[in-house]
Amino acid sequence: MGPLEGIKVIEIAGIGPGPFCAMMLADMGANVIRVDRAQNVQGGDPAHPPADLLNRGRRSVGVDLKTPEGVEVVLSLVDTADALIEGFRPGVADRLGIGPDDCLARNPRLVYGRMTGWGQDGPYAQAAGHDINYIALAGALDPIGRRGEAPVPPLNLVGDFGGGGMLLAFGVACGIVEAQRSLRGQVIDAAMVDGAASLMTMTHAFRAMGIWDDERGTNMLDTGAHFYDVYETADGAYVSIGSIEPQFYAELLRLTGLEGEDLPWQHDKAHWPELKERLAAVFRTKTRDEWCQIMEGTDVCFAPVLTIPEATHHPHNVARGTFVDVAGITQPGPAPRFSRTSAEITSPPPHAGQHTDEILMGAGFEAEQIAKLRETGAVA
Numbered sequence: 519m520g521p522l523e524g525i526k527v528i529e530i531a532g533i534g535p536g537p538f539c540a541m542m543l544a545d546m547g548a549n550v551i552r553v554d555r556a557q558n559v560q561g562g563d564p565a566h567p568p569a570d571l572l573n574r575g576r577r578s579v580g581v582d583l584k585t586p587e588g589v590e591v592v593l594s595l596v597d598t599a600d601a602l603i604e605g606f607r608p609g610v611a612d613r614l615g616i617g618p619d620d621c622l623a624r625n626p627r628l629v630y631g632r633m634t635g636w637g638q639d640g641p642y643a644q645a646a647g648h649d650i651n652y653i654a655l656a657g658a659l660d661p662i663g664r665r666g667e668a669p670v671p672p673l674n675l676v677g678d679f680g681g682g683g684m685l686l687a688f689g690v691a692c693g694i695v696e697a698q699r700s701l702r703g704q705v706i707d708a709a710m711v712d713g714a715a716s717l718m719t720m721t722h723a724f725r726a727m728g729i730w731d732d733e734r735g736t737n738m739l740d741t742g743a744h745f746y747d748v749y750e751t752a753d754g755a756y757v758s759i760g761s762i763e764p765q766f767y768a769e770l771l772r773l774t775g776l777e778g779e780d781l782p783w784q785h786d787k788a789h790w791p792e793l794k795e796r797l798a799a800v801f802r803t804k805t806r807d808e809w810c811q812i813m814e815g816t817d818v819c820f821a822p823v824l825t826i827p828e829a830t831h832h833p834h835n836v837a838r839g840t841f842v843d844v845a846g847i848t849q850p851g852p853a854p855r856f857s858r859t860s861a862e863i864t865s866p867p868p869h870a871g872q873h874t875d876e877i878l879m880g881a882g883f884e885a886e887q888i889a890k891l892r893e894t895g896a897v898a
Contacts, residue, residue: 520547520852521859525600525694528553528592529576530583530616531870532605534649534674535710536633537572538683539603543690544575545852545861551877553592554870556582559898562869571849573867579878580871580898587896589615594881596621596628600697601690603631608638618705628703629693633686635677637709649677649710656681656714661721665735665742681713736787738762744794745770745784748823755806756823757813759797770818774800871898 525548529540544550552573559580562568579595582588593616596602602621604611611617611632618630635652636642642655653659653676654669663670686708697703724730724737736742745761761770767784771777774797781796782789801809806822813820824832830841830848842851845866852861874897878888891897 519859520545520861521856522546522548522691523859525549526598527551527690528595528599528602530592530602530604530606530611531555531558532633534572534605534678535682535686536603536605537570538679539631539633539686539690540576541572541574542684542687543601545863547859547861550576551595552576552578552868553583553595554578554580556580556588556871556895556898559871559874560869562872564869564872567845567866568869569847570867571847574844574849575864576868577873577877578868578870579874582896582898583614583616585894585896586615587891587894591878591881591891591897592616593620593624594883595877596624598881599625599628600694601629601631603633603686603690605633608632608634608643622703626703627697627701629690629697629706630703631686631690631693631706631708633682633708633710635682635710637712638707642711649674649682652677652710653681653714656711656718658714658718661732661734661737661740663734663740665733667735669734676717677710677714681715681717682708682710685713685716742787742790744790744797747794749798749801751801751804751806751809753805753807757801757806757809758821758823760819762819766817766819769816773812773816773818776800874898 522543525543527540527543527548527550529536529550529552531537531552531554540550540552579591581591583592604616612619621628621630632638634643635647636645650659650671658676658681659669659671661669662672686706689706689708693704693706721730725732731737734740738746741747745759745767748756748758750756759770761767764784768777771781776796782793804812809820810822829835835841839851841848842863843849844863847866852863855861875888878891878897879885883891888897
């Protein structure tokens with residue numbers, strides 16, 4: 519039983535951060551009901567689930583939110599829910615009739631989670647955007663990259679997932695805890711631009727301390743330092759080095775054979791470029807596997823740079839069960855770990871609308887009511 523066992527969450531289907539939030543809550547044991555659009559319901563064999571892993575661990579009901587009957591279905595589900603999450607542009611859910619006022623009127627203890635890029639207000643609130651735009655405005659994109667080169671988008675990890683879905687899940691969990699004390703719900707305004715900015719807190723601290731240069735690729739953690747970077751090996755693969763502390767740096771010099779050389783002080787930034795060239799030359803003398811034999815398990819702060827398939831088979835990840843196989847697809851398992859209330863993936867992703875009848879019956883709808891909703895197209 520996961521730590522959120524007994525918690526019921528309604529997820530209005532979306533893309534990216536919303537489903538990731540719902541996945542995290544479902545992994546932790548919450549009963550998450552995904553409300554898919556009726557027009558997306560196309561059937562499908564439950565024995566062959568979809569591959570969209572972000573939708574794992576929950577049931578799906580197909581609803582047409584543009585019909586009054588469909589809206590009433592969602593509000594009926596809200597009656598007994600602890601939380602609802604949606605990812606529409608500001609105002610859309612309200613116009614549909616499932617906004618915070620509508621839902622809290624039905625269930626005053628509901629935690630209503632809203633996931634957007636720009637937030638519910640502000641000059642950009644109604645503009646379209648994606649991860650790259652949100653992290654750009656937050657100041658999180660500009661520092662990522664090498665000196666003299668353009669910023670490098672870090673996949674969509676910082677906005678969509680780290681600053682978006684993960685912080686929404688945190689907000690929803692906090693809201694549920696508070697509602698259990700106050701018996702009152704509230705609205706969670708989770709904006710990816712805010713979340714990405716929050717992830718930059720340490721960098722802001724470094725600037726305030728005077729130890730961060732705004733020129734990209736010139737600092738300790740942004741590929742400026744020779745002791746915190748990736749290096750190509752003889753076979754065209756890469757290894758990562760993070761030897762920040764002096765004792766770890768000493769180990770790096772020992773295992774690379776540079777210990778006896780007359781080298782500049784580790785933190786003399788003026789010499790970082792030449793020291794980086796020196797280390798690069800050394801790492802090109804051996805293959806990645808050879809460097810693993812030398813450095814794995816030491817205090818160099820070392821790891822091979824693995825491809826996605828390689829990561830799933832690395833002995834450390836295998837030992838911890840970091841990746842799991844569900845319905846024939848290898849995927850990251852639930853995180854973090856709990857000592858007593860273990861989290862787990864309860865089911866593969868559902869087909870849209872796969873559990874419509876089951877969910878509606880569980881919400882108190884009679885068979886005749888469900889049949890009528892089908893006839894009108896309110897559910898599918």
